[in-house]
Amino acid sequence: MRLTIFGATGRMGRLLVRQALDAGHEITAYARTPAKLGITHPELRVIHGELDDESAILEAVRTAHTVIEGVGSESAATRRIIAAMDSAGVRRFVVVSTCSAPDPQDRPDLKVRALVRLVRTAAPRPWAEVRAAAEAVRASGLDWTLVRVARLNDEPATGDVRAGYYGHGVVGLSISRADMAAFLLGRATDGTYVRAAPAISN
Numbered sequence: 001m002r003l004t005i006f007g008a009t010g011r012m013g014r015l016l017v018r019q020a021l022d023a024g025h026e027i028t029a030y031a032r033t034p035a036k037l038g039i040t041h042p043e044l045r046v047i048h049g050e051l052d053d054e055s056a057i058l059e060a061v062r063t064a065h066t067v068i069e070g071v072g073s074e075s076a077a078t079r080r081i082i083a084a085m086d087s088a089g090v091r092r093f094v095v096v097s098t099c100s101a102p103d104p105q106d107r108p109d110l111k112v113r114a115l116v117r118l119v120r121t122a123a124p125r126p127w128a129e130v131r132a133a134a135e136a137v138r139a140s141g142l143d144w145t146l147v148r149v150a151r152l153n154d155e156p157a158t159g160d161v162r163a164g165y166y167g168h169g170v171v172g173l174s175i176s177r178a179d180m181a182a183f184l185l186g187r188a189t190d191g192t193y194v195r196a197a198p199a200i201s202n
Contacts, residue, residue, distance in 0.1 A: 001189055004028040004061050006051075006081060007070030007096070009036035012152065016068065016181035017044070023185065030060045051077035058084040066092040066188040073125075075132035082140045093142040094188045096180075099150040099166065099173075100127050101134035103197040107167025115150055115173065134197070145187050146197035152177050155202075163198040172201035 003020055007013045008029035014037065020027050021041045028045045031037055037046060049056030051074055061067050061084045071077050078095070085093060099112050100119055106112075120127045137144045150173040157178035164170035183200055187193055 002026045002028070002063055002065045003188055004030065004064040004067045005070070006030045006060075006068070006077070008046075009033060010070060011154070012096075012177040012181055013070050014039065015178050016070070016184055019178075019181050019185055023189075025189075028060050028064065030057070051080070054080055054084065057081055058087060061085050061090050062088045064088075064090050066090075066094065068094045068096075068184055068188055070096040070184075073127075073129035073133070075129045075136055078133040079136050082136060082142065085142060086140075091143045092188065092191070093137065093140070093144040094184055095133070095137050095144060095146050096184070097134050097137075097146045097148045097197065098130050099148055099199065100130045101146065101148060101197065103146075103148070103165060103199075105165040105197075106199075107165070109167040111173060112150065112166045138197075143191075143194050145193045145195075147180070147184060147187065147193075148197055148199040149175055149180060150199075150201070151175075152180065157182060158202055160202055161200055162202070163193075163200045166199050171199045175201045 003025050009031045026043045030047050034046045034048050047060045100116050155176040161179050161183050
């Protein structure tokens with residue numbers, strides 16, 4: 001499968017690129033600073049571009065089967081990626097989000113509510129951008145999945161990922177970047193959670 005990954009040079013993004021290559025996929029990694037990726041592979045293509053470079057974004061998604069977006073709190077970039085996918089006829093979009101983006105299937109959860117309140121107070125712009133990006137994804141006509149997390153850590157992969165919705169007693173607050181990368185890759189390739197926004201944790 002041909003996958004395009006935005007946010008490929010972050011800590012989770014590099015793990016995702018490596019896992020996807022190890023699984024035999026063809027990867028296009030979009031990077032503002034390609035040197036940060038630190039991975040070479042015959043099936044890896046790196047496109048250098050900024051998140052406001054519409055032509056480079058279009059080139060990155062043009063031949064993809066699935067796009068995975070992990071740029072986080074940049075809603076304008078998310079909208080440009082959606083526009084490029086529409087132009088290229090690419091349907092599947094798997095997007096990293098956070099617990100700041102609510103879902104109708106969530107129930108009240110005191111710990112999640114406290115964390116979101118803290119983020120909104122300490123970092124109001126990223127909080128607003130995450131929500132705006134999620135709204136843009138939901139409003140698109142794509143086959144999207146929003147993968148929501150509360151906290152990421154650098155623990156080794158466990159293979160134990162819980163997916164569901166906040167307030168149901170299933171999902172916790174923390175997940176390793178390696179396990180999140182594996183979950184994203186799984187959703188990119190198996191077509192589950194289409195037009196849904198699961199929260200995940202270890």
